[in-house]
Each structure stands twice: as C-alpha cells, then as structure tokens.
Amino acid sequence: MEVEKMDENEWKYHGEGNQSLVVSHCQRCVVLRFLKSPPNQNKTSEEILHHLQNIVDFGKHVMKQFFGENYVHHGEIIQLPLDFVRQLCLKIQPERPESRCDKDMDTLSGYAMCLPNLTRLQTYCFVEHRPILCIEIKPKCGFIPFSSHVSQEIKHKVCRYCMHQHLKVANGKWKRPSKYCPLDLFSGNKQRMHFALKSLLQEPQNNLKIFKNGELIYGCKDDQDCVSDWNELARHLKPFFFPSNGLVSGPHCTRTIVKELIHVITMTLLSSTDACRAGDMKTVPISQGRSYCEASAFNKELVRNGKHKLESSDLPRGCLLYKTLQAQMLDMLDIEGLHPLYSRVEQYLEEFPEERSTLQIDGPYNEAFYEKLLDLSTEDDGTVAFALTKVQQYRIAMTAKDCSLMIALSPCLQDECSEQRPVVLTSKSRFTFSVSVLDLDLKPYESIPHQYKLDSEIVNYYLKNVQAKDDPVMSTLFKENEDCTLVLHKV
Numbered sequence: 001m002e003v004e005k006m007d008e009n010e011w012k013y014h015g016e017g018n019q020s021l022v023v024s025h026c027q028r029c030v031v032l033r034f035l036k037s038p039p040n041q042n043k044t045s046e047e048i049l050h051h052l053q054n055i056v057d058f059g060k061h062v063m064k065q066f067f068g069e070n071y072v073h074h075g076e077i078i079q080l081p082l083d084f085v086r087q088l089c090l091k092i093q094p095e096r097p098e099s100r101c102d103k104d105m106d107t108l109s110g111y112a113m114c115l116p117n118l119t120r121l122q123t124y125c126f127v128e129h130r131p132i133l134c135i136e137i138k139p140k141c142g143f144i145p146f147s148s149h150v151s152q153e154i155k156h157k158v159c160r161y162c163m164h165q166h167l168k169v170a171n172g173k174w175k176r177p178s179k180y181c182p183l184d185l186f187s188g189n190k191q192r193m194h195f196a197l198k199s200l201l202q203e204p205q206n207n208l209k210i211f212k213n214g215e216l217i218y219g220c221k222d223d224q225d226c227v228s229d230w231n232e233l234a235r236h237l238k239p240f241f242f243p244s245n246g247l248v249s250g251p252h253c254t255r256t257i258v259k260e261l262i263h264v265i266t267m268t269l270l271s272s273t274d275a276c277r278a279g280d281m282k283t284v285p286i287s288q289g290r291s292y293c294e295a296s297a298f299n300k301e302l303v304r305n306g307k308h309k310l311e312s313s314d315l316p317r318g319c320l321l322y323k324t325l326q327a328q329m330l331d332m333l334d335i336e337g338l339h340p341l342y343s344r345v346e347q348y349l350e351e352f353p354e355e356r357s358t359l360q361i362d363g364p365y366n367e368a369f370y371e372k373l374l375d376l377s378t379e380d381d382g383t384v385a386f387a388l389t390k391v392q393q394y395r396i397a398m399t400a401k402d403c404s405l406m407i408a409l410s411p412c413l414q415d416e417c418s419e420q421r422p423v424v425l426t427s428k429s430r431f432t433f434s435v436s437v438l439d440l441d442l443k444p445y446e447s448i449p450h451q452y453k454l455d456s457e458i459v460n461y462y463l464k465n466v467q468a469k470d471d472p473v474m475s476t477l478f479k480e481n482e483d484c485t486l487v488l489h490k491v
C-alpha cells in the first residue's frame, strides 16, 4: 500500500468492537484496524506501536501454533499520514453506532494494523468480482468448567453464556435472551449445531453477522438496531443457494434458504482445512466435564419429550471449532482456581517489580512465550513459575472465548472448482470456502480481577433470579430472605 497516497474517500466504515475500529477499502480486499481508547486517556505513539506489535507477534508466534497457519491472519503494522487518519475519523464518525462512541479511534499515533478483508477474502483466486458471502460467529465459551475449584454447583450444570444472558437482559444490554447455547454449537452433533445456528439467526446479538460482498446484511449494527428479518435475508441469499431461480417465494422458500444456510455453516465449521503445531497438544479431553448445558433450550426440549440423554458427536480434530475449544480449555482451573495464583504473581511483582519484563507479562509474545504455555500440569508446587504459567494459559483461554470465526463462501461451478480448494455442496449449488479466526488480541493480565468479580456477579444473579424462580423451594427461600446473603436451615 502506498501510504503517501492514502485517500480517505477510498475507505469506509466497516465495524468495531470494544477495543478496535475497522475500516475497509472500497476496491481492494484489505481493512485497517485502529485501536480505540476512552476520551482523554490517549496513549503515546510509542505505547500504541508497542500494543500493535504485541498483537501482531501474538497472532504470529502463539495463536498460529494453536489454530494453524491458514486460520490466523496476523496482519502487519502500517504507519499512516496523520492528516489521512484525522480525515478518515471525521468521515466515518456518523456511521458509528452510538453504543460504541464511549471510546475514540486513535488518531494521534498514525499507526494501525493492515489485514486482509475476511468478509471479501477470495477463496478462488483466479476469478475476480465473484459474489461472496461471509458469516461471522462469536461462539463464546463452549465448555462447562470441570475444575474442582468451582464453588457453586450451578457452574457445573449451566454454561456461562446461558447464565450471562439473564444478567445482560436485566442490565438492558439486550432486549430478549437468546436461545443460543455454545455447548450445542461445539457439540459436533449436527442436530444440536443446527439448533444453535437457528437460535443465532433468531437473536443475533453480537454473536452473528452476515456480510454479502463485504456489506453487512444481517446482524446488529448497534445494540438497539438489529436486523433479523428472515425474508429479507432469504432475498439476499436466494441467488447464492438457488442460482437458477427455481424456488418460488414465500415462507416455504425462506425456510428452505435458511436451512441451506445452516447446512453450509455446519459443514464448513466441521471441515478440517489446516494443521497446526499444537495439534497434538491435548489440553484436556473434550469428554471431561459435562457435554451439555441444562439451560439450553435444545436440552430442555429433549427433557420435555422424555429423553434425558443428549447425544454428542465429537468434533473432528482438525476443524476450527475443535481448535477453538482446545484453546479455551487452557482455562483448566476456572477463574476461582486461577485467582489465588494471580494473587501469588501479584505479590511477587510487588516485591520484585523489575521482574515483570523477564516474566513476559506484557510480551514479547515470541517463541519462548509459546514454549512456556505447553506445560499443562495442574499440580501446584507453590512456585511463582507455576502460578505464572496458569495465568498466561488462562489469558490465552479468555482470548479464545472471545474470538470470532469467519466463514467466507464463494459460489463455483463443478468444472471450476480447483482440487486445492475445499468445497461445500448444497442441494442446488456449490461453494468454495475459507474459514478464519479473528480478534485474537491477548486479554490483558490486569483483567483477571474483573473476570473474578464478573463471574460471581453472573452466577449470583442467575441463582437469585432465574434458578430460584424455576425451583419453587429455592424461590420461597429467596423471597423470605430477600436481604440476607446467607440462608441458614435447621437440620
């Protein structure tokens, strides 16, 4: 990219999260990702550069090992003319959702990350301007904690996402709870995955977005502005799934198209298209812990129909869901087991602050950092080294619990499909596809106390307001003891 000739008119607003803002090039398949920060808390240019360097290094040296070379696009740092960045910021400001405007895009450093535009990534490199569909899923945590440090039994039964939904609705973040449960998506069982994906389509929240030719056509632009009209979605998708226009319109057509969409997403998520170095590293057997969540609407429906055992089909080892889950499962102790180890590291750092850099708490995220993550022992020998390894593994797990999976699909004819490209078939069409993972910024060491507090808030809210209502005995106890935190019984 010729940085001297940057023109803000060639770029447009693409999207943003809590930490970064992304603009895409109108013609080329690239995006620029800028860091964001709260107003008046601007970092120096050196700090921004260091932060971005850490993100790139972490993707390159650590996450590629866990996920595989092809799934991770670490990008590169680019230095842009300040005038261009300022003009761009002014241009895109009206497009930004109000709920994200509590932070400003960094316009002072001139640094940004340059990445391939994964919503337009061409899976079939010889043909240009081919229509492209992209599905972005933020799957969240796909397992129930199995750690013996967990103090509340409910955490062994109901997954964090399902519990958190209730707190989010109560806080006004979302209007309605979603029926999506990550354990269904990560189950590898096609029926459960189908249910999970349908639930995401019903209530996308910030877990599902669909792009057509790089433009958002389905999902939430803003917390309060969600597009979830299935007829409209089907209208967009019809040329992809029924190219010869053979399907009549109406509710039946919409349902058929949505079913085809869910089918391709399932097949691509289960496909194995890459190998990785950590491939042989078993963090924890997936069978450990419960493979379903009691609060999942799919599970409840089964119980209602008299079936009490959920079938689970294990995930294929090479698929992106499997790799994501393995990385998430580096959280072996749960935040409750991790927090005392964090305190041990903190205490050590208070005594020896100069050790912070030797311990690589804030990077560099290089090969040596990755090597240290491979020790999976859970036997605490009381050392700072043990505590630090668990803290760093937990940070990786948190990152994998918050990343997004991108599936790009491009229609192809039978004789066009190259043997090197994976292909997924539907009843009337075929697609070449690519799968990638994004938002792999390592969660900060400092966020651990926040995680600890949030965990107990989520669980306590659920116990008090949801489980108690489902369980009449508990409900009476809570009503009678509304002001008490401790409920005592005579036995």
Ligand SMILES: O=P(O)(O)O[C@@H]1[C@@H](OP(=O)(O)O)[C@H](OP(=O)(O)O)[C@H](O)[C@H](OP(=O)(O)O)[C@H]1OP(=O)(O)O
Binding pocket: 017, 018, 019, 206, 398, 401, 402, 443, 447, 454
């Ligand atoms: O804690 P969670 O599970 O609510 O996850 C946060 C996300 O909320 P979600 O529940 O997905 O709506 C949250 O997403 P939103 O900003 O709500 O879209 C962020 O991804 C946040 O990451 P960070 O701390 O800004 O790096 C996420 O925080 P981390 O816990 O990953 O740090």
Ligand SMILES: Nc1ncnc2c1ncn2[C@@H]1O[C@H](COP(=O)(O)OP(=O)(O)OP(=O)(O)O)[C@@H](O)[C@H]1O
Binding pocket: 014, 015, 016, 017, 018, 019, 020, 021, 022, 031, 033, 115, 116, 117, 118, 119, 136, 209, 402, 404, 438, 439, 441
């Ligand atoms: N390389 C990319 N190609 C296409 N779109 C992208 C790319 N990177 C990010 N995006 C889009 O921009 C959005 C925000 O990016 P990202 O998730 O990295 O932000 P974040 O602030 O780090 O998120 P979070 O809120 O999870 O911390 C994504 O949800 C995605 O839609």
